[in-house]
Amino acid sequence: MTINDSPTDLHSAVDAALSDLAEGERVWAATSLTARAELLGRVRELTGQHAEEWVDAAVSYKRLDPQAPLVGEEWISGPYAMAAGAGSLEHSLLSLAEGRSPLENAHFGVANGRTTVRVLPTSVFDSLLLSGFSAEVWLQPGIGRDEAIRAAGLAQLDPTRTHGIGVVLGAGNITSIAPLDVLYELIAHNRVVALKLNPITNLLLEPLTKVLEPLIAIGAVRILTGGADVGEYLVQHPAVAHVHMTGSAATHDLIVWGHGEDAAARKASGQPRLEKPITSELGGVSPTIVLPGHWSKADLRFQADHIATQRLHNGGYNCVAAQAVVISSEWDQKDDFLRELRAAYEAAPIRSAYYPGSDDRVAAAESTYPDAEHFGGRLLLPGLRGDRSETLLHTEYFAPVLGVVELPGLGADFARAAATTANDEFAGTLGVNVIAHPATIQKLGAAFDILIEQLRYGTIAINAWTGAGFLTAGATWGAYPGHTLDDVQSGIGVVHNALLIDRPERTVVRGPFRPAPRSVLHGEWSLTPKPPWFVSNRTAATTGRRLAAFAAAPGWDKLPAIFASALRG
Known part of the structure; x- marks a missing residue:
């Protein structure tokens, strides 16, 4: 209408x-x-x-x-x-x-004292189309399997x-x-x-x-x-x-509280102008934490492409687009990683800045960071430390702006520092990405599990992009629980959640560190080549069209054409 x-x-x-x-x-x-x-x-x-x-x-x-x-x-x-x-x-x-x-036939587990529900894969089709990817919803503390099934x-x-x-x-x-x-x-x-x-x-x-x-x-x-x-x-x-x-949180507050002095007075008195309940998904400043490890040249290249996608997918206009990469200043491969990140950022396709205000937000970032590196209207801000990173971490640019924040430490010390920074310094709690070599995860052991448990985000993606959680129908999508109308952060409530799970806390997505066939050669059980959502995927349009047709009318006969296109990507 x-x-x-x-x-x-x-x-x-x-x-x-x-x-x-x-x-x-x-x-x-x-x-x-x-x-x-x-x-x-x-x-x-x-x-x-x-x-x-x-x-x-x-x-x-x-x-x-x-x-x-x-x-x-x-x-x-x-x-x-x-x-x-x-x-x-x-x-x-x-x-x-x-x-x-x-949830009658769901696969349940336990993670850090919480009951978990597997939401990917849930079928043979999932296992084939997203080989090596998995996702589970963590329930809020105290909710057991029987209660989850009942509710x-x-x-x-x-x-x-x-x-x-x-x-x-x-x-x-x-x-x-x-x-x-x-x-x-x-x-x-x-x-x-x-x-x-x-x-x-x-x-x-x-x-x-x-x-x-x-x-x-x-x-x-x-x-x-x-x-x-x-x-x-x-x-x-x-x-x-x-x-x-x-x-945005600003739009939410305008609806709930109004603007100017009246809004401030309403907030102070706890009397919103909107006299009915509101739920919201409001984005934020999403981090990608890169745990230091020993990576091959192919690993560096693939993960740089991965992070460029996390920022530049849809031109950078995603509520869960990565805006800051958190790396160790002591990582002996830091310079090699940054070199590959620059190359991936430069090689990504140029596109129109279609979203209103994008150019102004890029200009604002450039004004704050005059030494920013330019790549066809996109900004890369490397080498940020301490106070220099504050504006980047507190401002959702919603534009092609990516910063690299360096923290000291290695191993478990860096993991703890990264989790503290992500939780306490970044605006919003919608999504966080963690990239780590499988050997690094194994070496960290319990320290890695603690890192994931401590991250207060609605979706956590391990060797994947949180956007994969958005695409997983059974996963929950929304901020970490606990925000309020007067401090809304990334919003209140969840959506998607096709299994209609009650009282979720977060979704945790896992993906392969390497694409096929390298994944198989290195012992990862994944047959997924470069994912079709990568900005550098050459057959993404064909693969995407075929995936949409499959989702609308699933059938075994559609799989060979999907695989053929995906392998050429």
Whole structure:
């Protein structure tokens, strides 16, 4: 639903959408779990049918070359993620409809005193397509296996008890964020949903309307466009019970507290202007911790490419893009590593700065760090220590800016220092990456386990990028628990979580240190070549298209073509 500029049209269109949803809530409450699963299955299928239109819209507003391998990012982080998420939620609802918990057949474990649930791999397909990758959700302390099984399902344990109308304020960067958030509101919280698109993504209105049509048809979803005035009227509307947003902490605080002296007074008194609950995913300054070890030239080259991807994927406009690489100043391969990082940063494809304000944020970083190294509009800030790193660690640039922060120490001493810096100095708690040679992990032993346990982040990726956690449907996605409205950091609550796990603490993702075939030659059980989300992957567009088609309609017959494309990447 497109809203015109006049306040009268604005209000009437929002009112009409919310009126539709009020009726739709009654329909949704009367919809059985089996029927809900069928609706999600239809959404999954429609994602595949309209995937090309979806990707074309993203390519257009992000100003990508339609023939470039970078288009693979749009296939994977758009239709693939959506189809995989819808399919996993569909499976959870079918389990509940049969009287079974979504976790009934899950693999449970224990890590640092917490119960864990494996969310990758969960099928033979997972094991083949993401060979060597794994992910587990750590539950909050004190929650055991039996309680986790009993509580899994969240609001769908009582599907007839709905919870009003939820508003989703969509993101402007990754195109699956908004529709996946819609599904989470609808399923995990049993709320019908008004999705307000970010104006940057208005070209997605048509494909998303087609994809979500089964839910729109029964009145469970409405999609709105428009500017900040529409969002303001929508979130303040008395018919709305809950708000979920993706964006910056500044935008969150504007919604919750207002601006200027009034906002300060409200914060001081603990009386927010938004008089309803809000959850959020707000990004932050994500670190990549590199543990010193003995790396081959091929290791240095691959991991430099890996880190360049962590920063430059989607042009750097990711809430979990790595912004600071934390390395040891005493690592005897530090200079070799930095040389490869510069080369990877320089070799990464140049792309348009499509996200509003990007050039200004790059200029601000350059003003703070005048000795920054330039690579086609991208900045690399090496050799930062002590006070020089403060601005980098406290400011989410949301732009192609990457700093290298050096800390003293080796071995367990460096690991402890890196964890303390990541926890205490970095803004936000959404995601942290840890890169370590397998021999280093083995040598550290318990000290490595302590490092992972001490990191207070919603997603921790070991020899992987936290973006892989975003793509894992069963993983939780969101900040580390404990933030509050007046100190929101990376947000409150989680999304994705297709197994509908109650009271998660974090997701831990693990990947291979080396790509195949080197991984196999060095004893790592992984057949995954260079992942298709790497910015340097030459066949990412073809692989991404084939992965999206597979997620929309899984089948053994699709695997050979996916493998063939992936191996050429």
